[in-house]
Amino acid sequence: MEVNETAERTRLRRELVDLLNTYSSEAQHIGHAFAGQHRLHATDMHALLAVMHAERRGTPLTPGKLGEAIGLTSGATTALIDRLERGGHLRRSRESADRRVVHLRYADAGMALALSFFAPLAPRTDEVMAQFGVDELQVIEKFLQGMNGALISYRDELRGH
Structure with missing residues (x-):
């Protein structure tokens, strides 16, 4: 690797991390x-995003998987789901033959x-x-998947897993 390439890689690393932050x-x-x-807590937002992403992947979360994903105990997860369900944000669904299995939708x-709030952002991100x-988008996708990983x-x- 040339000195110029090393310097550029260092610059890009710093710039990309700053941009991601x-x-x-x-x-x-x-x-x-x-x-x-909408009177939601930060944890509520993390939960709603986790549920939305899981639905998009076609693998809806169970309460246990949601708790794991956002780092909550079973009791705290139940209280969170109850609060979000009362607020009309989430619903529990029993979709499998095993009626004990609950999925979150x-x-x-x-x-x-969410759609009405975030709709004005869509044309801006679409333009970019x-x-x-x-x-190029596939390279960006691979990069962001790696960074998320x-x-x-x-x-x-950090959680000790």
């Missing part, structure tokens, strides 16, 4: 604004609130993504 911070500001408007009312070809691995290590 800024993105994370700005996304949290928007999430807090949504939470504030985004409730229609909660999804409508339109500047990249599919091949690194964060999750470290988070689990």
Whole structure:
């Protein structure tokens, strides 16, 4: 590796980490604004995002998996789910032959609130993504998956898993 390439790699590493930190911070500001408007706690937002992402993957969360994902005890997870269900954000669903298995789904009312709040952001992010070809977006996807994996691995290590 040339000296110039090493220097550029160092610069890019620093710049990308700074950009990811800024993105994370700005996304949290928007999430807090949504939470504030709808009287939600930060943990509620983490739970709703976890449920939404699991649904998109086609693997809805159980209460136990949600608790694991956001680092809550069984009792705290139940209280969280109860609160979000009362607020119309989540619903419990029994979809398998085993009626004891409960899956968590985004409730229609909660999804409508989220869509109306975040809808103005979509054209802005679409405009940015339109500047990249599919091949470039695939590289970005791979990079972000790797970075998320690194964060999750470290988070689990901190939790003692």
